[in-house]
Amino acid sequence: MGLLNGLKDSVTRVTERLFSASEPKRIGIYGPPNAGKTTLANRIARDWTGDAIGPESHIPHETRRARRKENVDIERNGKTVSIDIVDTPGVTTKVDYKEFLEHDMEKDDAVRRSREATEGVAEAMHWLREDVEGVIYVLDSTEDPFTQVNTMLIGIIESQELPVLILANKIDCEDSNIQRISNAFPQHETIPLSALEGDNMDEVYDKIAEYFA
Amino acid sequence: MPEATPTDPDAGDGDDGVQIDLISGERMENLTSMEKIRTVLDAVHEGNIVILEEGLAPDEESKLIEVTMSEISPDGFNGIEIETYPKAQTADTSFLGRLMGKEETKKLTVIGPANQIQTLHKDENLISALVSRR
Ligand SMILES: Nc1nc2c(ncn2[C@@H]2O[C@H](COP(=O)(O)OP(=O)(O)O)[C@@H](O)[C@H]2O)c(=O)[nH]1
Ligand SMILES: [Mg+2]
Numbered sequence: 237m238g239l240l241n242g243l244k245d246s247v248t249r250v251t252e253r254l255f256s257a258s259e260p261k262r263i264g265i266y267g268p269p270n271a272g273k274t275t276l277a278n279r280i281a282r283d284w285t286g287d288a289i290g291p292e293s294h295i296p297h298e299t300r301r302a303r304r305k306e307n308v309d310i311e312r313n314g315k316t317v318s319i320d321i322v323d324t325p326g327v328t329t330k331v332d333y334k335e336f337l338e339h340d341m342e343k344d345d346a347v348r349r350s351r352e353a354t355e356g357v358a359e360a361m362h363w364l365r366e367d368v369e370g371v372i373y374v375l376d377s378t379e380d381p382f383t384q385v386n387t388m389l390i391g392i393i394e395s396q397e398l399p400v401l402i403l404a405n406k407i408d409c410e411d412s413n414i415q416r417i418s419n420a421f422p423q424h425e426t427i428p429l430s431a432l433e434g435d436n437m438d439e440v441y442d443k444i445a446e447y448f449a
Numbered sequence: 450m451p452e453a454t455p456t457d458p459d460a461g462d463g464d465d466g467v468q469i470d471l472i473s474g475e476r477m478e479n480l481t482s483m484e485k486i487r488t489v490l491d492a493v494h495e496g497n498i499v500i501l502e503e504g505l506a507p508d509e510e511s512k513l514i515e516v517t518m519s520e521i522s523p524d525g526f527n528g529i530e531i532e533t534y535p536k537a538q539t540a541d542t543s544f545l546g547r548l549m550g551k552e553e554t555k556k557l558t559v560i561g562p563a564n565q566i567q568t569l570h571k572d573e574n575l576i577s578a579l580v581s582r583r
Contacts, residue, residue, distance in 0.1 A: 327514065328528070329514055329517060329528050329529045329530065329531055329563070330517075330521075330527055330528025330529060330530065330563035331518070331521055331527060331528055332527045332528070332563070332564070333523050347523045350521070350523065351523075354518040354519070354521045355518070355519075357514065357515075357518045358514075358515045358516075358518035358519055361511050361512075361514050361515040361518070362515055364511060365508065365511055365512075384531055384532050384533065384569075384571070387533070388507075388510050388514075388531070388533070391507045391510070392507040392508070392510060392511045394507070395506070395507035395508060396507075
């Protein structure tokens with residue numbers, strides 16, 4: 237891309253920004269691997285822009301690079317809330333490529349995948365400190381929320397004084413337990429949903445508008 | 450006078466034992482965030498279990514995760530296990546204390562190499578680690 241083109245792009249962007257009612261807020265979707273972050277990000281993007289963000293998978297660390305969907309305009313009660321969604325890799329303190337071998341992968345692939353995963357997690361942590369203006373924290377409500385990573389991440393988010401919505405995902409599953417999540421983080425509101433089935437998305441959008449407007 | 454460092458190679462022969470470094474709040478107090486993280490990760494790379502009397506601030510925990518990720522390598526270091534206990538909140542809940550984030554940083558923290566800790570289990574008032582020798 238030529239320098240001039242790049243310049244033109246950024247000028248267009250600046251003028252767009254100047255004339256839009258308010259700048260979109262950068263909302264990071266965080267949470268442990270497999271909680272349903274990408275499924276949720278895709279649903280939000282599809283509902284309001286018509287296309288998706290990235291592949292969902294039962295293999296952990298499918299999302300290894302943070303992906304962004306810009307200018308998602310969510311309409312609520314006659315008002316429009318504009319957000320940039322950042323879908324992040326699941327945060328973890330350890331990555332072992334051998335775990336990928338269990339998913340029928342060759343060693344080379346597994347090593348590359350785990351290296352991408354570590355880079356993605358590092359980047360997501362960095363963004364949380366520098367770049368993100370609000371957080372949607374997704375938890376799998378069939379799993380125990382009292383993990384060190386969850387406690388640590390919520391602590392980090394609180395210390396940055398970012399608005400945070402806690403979502404209890406996978407309520408379509410029989411062993412889903414929403415109460416366990418609200419007990420774990422009583423200082424925050426917990427909103428139940430199924431990102432896969434689309435259950436309770438209306439409330440999710442109400443809360444997004446309320447928290448991130 | 451030579452000072453003992455947590456990763457002192459003479460501290461144990463390292464072949465068949467597991468070294469545990471108990472690091473006082475006082476020792477960490479005057480270090481920068483990066484120095485604290487290095488102290489922890491250098492010890493963990495040696496295969497040691499680190500116990501921090503006063504833990505890390507949220508911002509430091511976030512950097513610890515970031516640096517840990519950048520040091521993971523196949524068939525080498527594969528990350529950390531970490532557990533913390535918040536200290537009783539009664540001691541320093543003054544407005545100023547909260548403002549300065551004091552109370553949050555005072556939490557007992559156990560950190561070790563992920564490949565050597567089989568389980569790091571926590572319940573209400575006990576952290577229990579099953580550690581394997583290298
Ligand atoms: N039953 C059920 N499964 C879900 C739901 N949301 C996501 N999943 C599944 O959970 C797995 C992980 O989803 P993904 O969005 O890739 O998780 P991520 O790692 O947090 O991005 C996939 O197999 C999804 O189909 C949900 O609401 N209900
Ligand atoms: Mg994902």
